[in-house]
Amino acid sequence: MILGPPTVNWYGVQPCWQIPLEAAARREHGARLRRNVQWDRITYQIPIEVPGRRDPVLTDIVFYERPPYPCWGLPPEEYPRVYAVPDATSPHRMPDDALCLYYPRSPDHERWRPADGLLMLIDLVRNHLFFEDHWRATGANLCGIWLGAEAPQGFPEVGRWHRPSPRRRRSQRNRTLVLTSGEASPPAQSLPSWAQLRHSSLESSLPPLPSRHIGLSSKRFAASIGLASTPKR
Amino acid sequence: MVNKLPTLEELLTQARHQIEVTPEEIEEARRRRETIANALRNEFPGSRVYFNGSLAHGDALTPLTDIDLGIVIAAAKYTHGPGLAGPRDLMDRAAGAIRRELKSSFPKLTVQVEGCTRAVLVRFGDPVHAGEKGFTCDVICAIDNVNADGLFIPKVPGWSRSHPETHTRMIRAAIKESKVTFAHVVRLLKHWNRCNDRPLVSWNIKALALGCIHGPITQLSGLATWFSFAGRELDKGLTEDPARVAEKPIKLGSGWTQTQVVAELRAGSKRVDEAIRLERDGYPLQAHEQLARLFNDEEMLPYPNPDAVREEAALGWKTLSTGGLTAGVGSGFGRPQVQARSWTE
Structure with a gap:
């Protein structure tokens, strides 16, 4: 927040x-x-x-x-x-x-x-x-049958997707993304940015920060949502 | 045995039968109209009576709650009119005559002139359709326009120009020319109008129909043609009197702006076109659903079974979403879609 x-x-x-x-x-x-x-x-x-x-x-x-x-x-x-x-x-x-x-x-x-x-x-x-x-x-x-395409629940971790525990989900509200290192196999063929995400720094892999829209510098915005810190590994 | 689903045209016919005035209502309304006409003929000898409104135009809906008639008063031709006497004394005489001759047959009858600008208002206090509160008749006391086409009709304290006799002639000619489909389409449109907060007055619906429905046509094509034409015409301006006599164009429904009415007509047009497309593409239930949404009246045109509609839409979605590309459902059909994957945090 x-x-x-x-x-x-x-x-x-x-x-x-x-x-x-x-x-x-x-x-x-x-x-x-x-x-x-x-x-x-x-x-x-x-x-x-x-x-x-x-x-x-x-x-x-x-x-x-x-x-x-x-x-x-x-x-x-x-x-x-x-x-x-x-x-x-x-x-x-x-x-x-x-x-x-x-x-x-x-x-x-x-x-x-x-x-x-x-x-x-x-x-x-x-x-x-x-x-x-x-x-x-x-x-x-x-x-029940879901007609549309579905992404797996939660975020990928150790080559698979997981649903973060409530405690971790609370921490995500501040940190936005929890990454862990693990196996190299991609979790699904339709998840293209995942391998890059695991091997690059978190901040550089994220979309451009919306500083022009919310009147904050990228750094301040990232810091305010906890992105400036090193991701938990 | 497989139940064949009704076509849109069949659905419209069924729906129209639900809203059509009944023969009993017509008979009773005509009887009352003739009683008033006789009272007026006795009061104003040598004058001619004309009929207009939905009963005369052949597009009345049930419940029938009102009728319209007028008398062109011969004796007032040179004494009344713009620059001469106003209509009030003629209206008072007409009201007195109606009271005298109808009171014994209709004990609850009231006849009002005070506060009426156009017509003498006759309340029978006795409905022609069970369940309705009453039945009324608007009586116009008109005079011939000696210098131009049409009549002068009251706009108390003065007069305004109109040509109700020509209106009725034009409508009857259109009905004949279209082999009655003109009246069928108008009936459906009048019901659409009353179920959607009355953006237009009935006469405006007919005036627009006169401009676009020529010759025999299916009800569905008639609706599509009318909505498209009406949206375009009202976007340009209010509808002029088809007889080219009235000084002012036809007013919109009470509380509606031109922009709102045009938007409503375009929405109607889009819905009818969508229903036609769905039927053509083999989705009869979704087509039916579009028509039900258009009329917004379950009693007149019930909705199809929602589960069956969903099933049909799901089948269609699966057929159309090929090669990993997601199609749009409902009104999103045919537009580019975000190829998103639903997710859960």
Whole structure:
């Protein structure tokens, strides 16, 4: 969590960020797409129609200036929180019930970025909600089928993926990524950056830090989320 | 035995039957209309009566709650009109005549002139459709326009130009030319309008239909044509009187802005086009779902079984997501998708 006084110039309040982000979504959804700007966050609210659901699903997409959740090294604008269908059983939800739409360590083309536009994020949410419905309809935790592609749970460790223990997850909120050395075999063929991550310094392997957006220098930002320290091995 | 799913056209026909005015309602409404017409003919000898509104245009919906008629008062042709006398005394005479001649048949009848700018309002206090609160009739006291086409109709304290007789003629001609499909499409659109907060007045729906529905057409094509045309036309400006007589264009639904109405029409257009595409691509349940969403009325057009829709969509998704590429579901179909992998912390 990044604490500190609010800034007035963060990315979410900039028209040059909002306009291209919203353009296609506004054309598609018109006045149904609502924007609520607060000093530290911008929330888009949109009712999303999902096949097989009688009523549209009211969805909140929240971009934070300084997210109160770990972004796993991504700039906050690339890792918004998306809330829909509260308390639904799903294999892909965050601890705070947000939708786990994509693995933050995926290459660019496998995760949403603001340059893709809000419409693409809304489409991604619709797919996710449809996959959740289908998963529940086909047996949920017993034998439910997830139609879409899935990344393994948690982060890779010693050549495999693991779900961090609650204690470690708490520490990740400060440290963002826990890396351990181990076997050289890649955990899965669709995890391209993992081998590089293990052999390079943590900071250099991360995406560019969003200093221009949140008014912090890269160093201060990294230090504030504990990235400047050597990763635990 | 395999149950064949209904086509969209069949669904629309079934749905339309749910909203069509019943023969009993029509018969009773016509009887009352004729009673009022006779009262007016007696009061204003030599005048002609005309009928307009949904009953006269052949697109009335159930429950039928009102009718419209007018009388063109011959004796007032040179005494009333712009620059001469206003309509109020004629409206009072019409109201008195209706009270006199109908009170015995309808004990709860009330006839109102005070506060009415256009028409004498007749409340029968007795519905023609069980369950409704009442039944009303708007009576217009008009005079011929001696200098130009059309009539002068009241806009108390003065007059405004209109041509209701031509409107009815135009609508009837369109119904005949289209072999009744004009009326079918208008009925469906009027129901869409009332289930979606009434962005348009009924007359605007018909005026726009006159501009785009020519000749026989399926209901589905009619809807697609109308939504597309209406969105484009209202984007350019409000709809002018098709008879080219009224000074002002047709007003939008109460509380609606032009931008909002255009957005609503475009959304409707997109939905109908999407339903057509889904049916063409072999997804009848999702196509049905789109139509149900359009009309937003379970009683008129029930939603398909949600599990069956989901199953169909899942099957379609699997078919379309080939080569490791994820397709979009629902309205996201056909757009580029983020090839994301769902995750858990």
